[in-house]
Amino acid sequence: MGFAYKIDDQQGLYFITCTVNQWADVFTRKEYADIVVNSLKHC
Numbered sequence: 449m450g451f452a453y454k455i456d457d458q459q460g461l462y463f464i465t466c467t468v469n470q471w472a473d474v475f476t477r478k479e480y481a482d483i484v485v486n487s488l489k490h491c
Contacts, residue, residue: 455462474480 468474472474
């Protein structure tokens, strides 16, 4: 990560985003694709 984040309010709500590098593995490996599908089903 290029930036350091500091949480000042421990009781506050925060929104974060994540990025996956080299997306090809997510779609070509069944075990990774299953994790994505199960996560979407959960949501």
